[in-house]
Amino acid sequence: MAPSRDFYDTLGVARDVSADDLQRAYRKLARTYHPDINKDPGAEERFKDISEAYDVLSDPEQRRRYDSFGPDFRQVPPDVDPQTWARARAGGGRRPRRRNGPAADARTQSGGFSDIDLETMFGGMFGGRGAGGFGPIPGADQEAEIELTVEEAYTGGRRTITLAGTDDRRTLDVTIPPGVTDGQRIRLSGQGGRGGDRAAPGDLFLVVRLAPHPRYRVNGRDLTVTLPLAPWEAALSASVAVDTPGGEAKVQVPAGTSSGRRLRLKGRGLPNPRGRPGDLYAEARIMVPARLSDEERRLFEQLAAVSTFNPRSRP
Known part of the structure; x- marks a missing residue:
């Protein structure tokens, strides 16, 4: 007998798949392999495997037992501890006889599916049996x-x-x-x-x-905004107003700030209903007047005469 396929592999999903993603994966495969649509010889068998896997994994209790006992989950009595079962299997203990009844394998001895099993597996999801022996096709996502x-x-x-x-x-x-x-x-x-x-x-x-925004750059929940600064604000420190989507905020500019420095406003990015909100980063950009008054020019010339700062020197 060929080994049982893993139900998660059959549906192409991870073991921690959510109920919604599990249903989407099943619907996609069911539409692909439904015998009323797919006439390939192997489609009907594939469809049955897909439906059996979904029937088990969509039921929380059956999925819990499948995760605990694997392909043997139908054979294991309800009161067996998973760790005890694993130790017994590792020690070569005999597997209990397969029980008959609703918990037994859906496949009959002839290799087909019984009418009651078809109704159980396919009827709920496909809305009953159709003229071709298979249920109606669910709507596509x-x-x-x-x-x-x-x-x-x-x-x-x-x-x-x-x-x-x-x-x-x-x-x-x-x-x-x-x-x-x-x-x-x-x-x-x-x-x-x-x-x-x-x-x-x-x-x-x-x-x-x-949509692209004239002010904000978005990275996940974090936002970045340009913060224009006057030379003296960047050199001497200042408290500067910043526009955020939630309203105006204040950012403290440290003395000696150069263009490109990012100042973080914690939690002022996009909110997160399930966790920590994003942050807003104010990126400094030092601006100079396009035209200087006589007094401004005199002061800048005086600064240039006394300053030893060289922005192009390597540290």
């Missing part, structure tokens, strides 16, 4: 991009979007959570492709794209 300003990403809010598909045009009200980042996906449950024969529709995922 879809993606669309939504462009936001940095300010919208910071505060969140409501947006109305219009989606123009091949067969319909829809207008949706979308809630933008505060602190979304570029590339993040916003899930709209049930707003994806339509399912066949009354099957459940897929989900719509809005991929966030942050």
